[in-house]
Amino acid sequence: MVMGQGAPSGNFDAVVLGGGPAGLAASILMSGAGLKTACADPLFRQLRDRPDSFRDARTIALLQGAIRMLERIDVWPHMQARSAPLWVMRVEDHTERWPGAPAMDFRADELGDEPFGYNIPMPVIVGALWNRALACDNLELIDDAAAEINIGADAARLTLDSGRIISGRLLAAADGRNSPARKAAGIKVNRWAYDQTAIALTFTHELPHDDTSVEFHRPPGPFTIIPLPGDNSALVWVERPEEARRLMALDDEALAAIMQEHMHGRLGRITHIGPRNAFPVAGLTARDYAARRTALVGESAHVLPPIGAQGLNLGMRDAALLSELAAEAHRWDGDPGGSELIAEYDRRRRRDIFPRTAAVDFLNRSLLFGGFPPLQGLRALGLTALKSLPALRRGLMSQGLVPDEDLPAIMRRA
Ligand SMILES: Cc1cc2nc3c(=O)[nH]c(=O)nc-3n(C[C@H](O)[C@H](O)[C@H](O)COP(=O)(O)OP(=O)(O)OC[C@H]3O[C@@H](n4cnc5c(N)ncnc54)[C@H](O)[C@@H]3O)c2cc1C
Numbered sequence: 001m002v003m004g005q006g007a008p009s010g011n012f013d014a015v016v017l018g019g020g021p022a023g024l025a026a027s028i029l030m031s032g033a034g035l036k037t038a039c040a041d042p043l044f045r046q047l048r049d050r051p052d053s054f055r056d057a058r059t060i061a062l063l064q065g066a067i068r069m070l071e072r073i074d075v076w077p078h079m080q081a082r083s084a085p086l087w088v089m090r091v092e093d094h095t096e097r098w099p100g101a102p103a104m105d106f107r108a109d110e111l112g113d114e115p116f117g118y119n120i121p122m123p124v125i126v127g128a129l130w131n132r133a134l135a136c137d138n139l140e141l142i143d144d145a146a147a148e149i150n151i152g153a154d155a156a157r158l159t160l161d162s163g164r165i166i167s168g169r170l171l172a173a174a175d176g177r178n179s180p181a182r183k184a185a186g187i188k189v190n191r192w193a194y195d196q197t198a199i200a201l202t203f204t205h206e207l208p209h210d211d212t213s214v215e216f217h218r219p220p221g222p223f224t225i226i227p228l229p230g231d232n233s234a235l236v237w238v239e240r241p242e243e244a245r246r247l248m249a250l251d252d253e254a255l256a257a258i259m260q261e262h263m264h265g266r267l268g269r270i271t272h273i274g275p276r277n278a279f280p281v282a283g284l285t286a287r288d289y290a291a292r293r294t295a296l297v298g299e300s301a302h303v304l305p306p307i308g309a310q311g312l313n314l315g316m317r318d319a320a321l322l323s324e325l326a327a328e329a330h331r332w333d334g335d336p337g338g339s340e341l342i343a344e345y346d347r348r349r350r351r352d353i354f355p356r357t358a359a360v361d362f363l364n365r366s367l368l369f370g371g372f373p374p375l376q377g378l379r380a381l382g383l384t385a386l387k388s389l390p391a392l393r394r395g396l397m398s399q400g401l402v403p404d405e406d407l408p409a410i411m412r413r414a
Pocket residue numbers: 017018019020021022023040041042043058059060061062144145146147174175176177179180198199200236279297298299300306309310311312313314315
């Protein structure tokens with residue numbers, strides 16, 4: 001049910017603040033487990049009244065764990081036709097630095113009979129989650145923002161812009177990188193900037209992509225093409241901010257010419273370019289992932305450079321684990337925001353988020369500062385070893401995908 005101004009106050013088992021993809025997933029999962037749930041975001045007004053006006057040029061590569069979860073909550077069938085499988089991830093070194101690193105293919109068929117995951121346009125993800133959320137029992141979708149958040153011993157109390165007050169025994173802070181809920185819980189963060197901008201767009205091309213994404217490593221950052229259905233692909237192009245501003249101002253023809261140059265003939269001629277968005281590349285990690293009835297979900301907990309498709313995959317795992325723990329507490333008539341759950345969530349998310357943030361940070365910096373020979377040497381050595389040692393390569397790929405036993409239950413293989 002969507003309610004707006006003047007709606008009555010309410011007490012919930014769980015309040016999810018923020019209805020981006022991570023918050024919507026958490027809301028669907030928690031309400032599905034029987035928790036009386038509210039999710040508030042002013043974005044809902046747009047999703048309800050003008051769904052086609054929601055634009056975001058990003059496409060998101062979701063790995064198999066997240067796809068299995070979306071299947072199990074009946075969201076995946078509404079995305080699948082507009083998604084492309086990722087069978088091969090290729091890395092090519094175009095830094096022209098010494099020592100050169102060999103091109104490297106990571107192939108999903110070395111691990112099993114399913115692709116690494118699927119690449120999906122962001123509006124398709126948000127639209128499908130929103131439609132599923134609308135059909136959930138136990139879930140109230142509130143098109144409003146939290147103006148004030150007070151976290152007490154027994155519940156978190158939120159005053160919305162409309163004046164309505166809602167409270168939840170558990171507060172899922174899915175309210176993005178500047179999270180007011182995180183602040184209210186007193187959780188500190190480490191933030192850093194990279195002096196890079198990521199341009200995201202989709203385009204149509206002459207030659208097939210063969211379900212292969214290619215990360216061209218260039219000194220200002222990776223230039224990554226990721227398949228979409230048909231002869232379409234997405235691009236995430238990391239550049240220095242000044243150059244990104246120049247590129248954003250170019251017309252499609254001029255931009256296509258530069259893109260073709262960076263792709264070294266791959267995909268042939270570009271025949272169409274879609275709308276572009278630019279995102280500052282930043283890093284953030286919360287010092288705690290949960291405290292005082294509040295659990296961080298999605299970018300309130302972690303922001304990573306767009307390398308290796310980690311951001312929303314981590315966000316979906318946040319949503320899945322929090323829902324699993326809250327459902328367990330609810331089943332035993334426990335407190336879904338109690339200190340045991342908070343400590344358990346913090347402990348288990350730390351294990352997943354921390355090493356991935358560090359690995360992505362290293363990869364990005366090894367490009368940015370790779371003119372420093374030992375760093376380039378390390379990168380070249382690593383890729384050479386991976387190319388010649390299949391067991392090492394398979395080990396790294398499995399780690400990248402997260403071993404089944406480390407996934408929340410809803411993401412595991414049957
Ligand atoms: C170029 C690019 C490419 C990427 N590619 C990938 C990829 O391939 N794979 C991958 O896994 N990740 C990828 N990511 C990362 C991914 O986009 C993010 O992790 C994801 O979008 C974050 O979703 P979220 O729900 O956590 O946050 P958001 O989408 O930011 O949602 C937060 C929500 O909170 C709401 N909000 C804020 N304040 C309040 C308030 N006071 N009251 C109520 N609501 C509030 C906002 O309105 C917003 O809707 C990429 C990122 C970029 C920039």
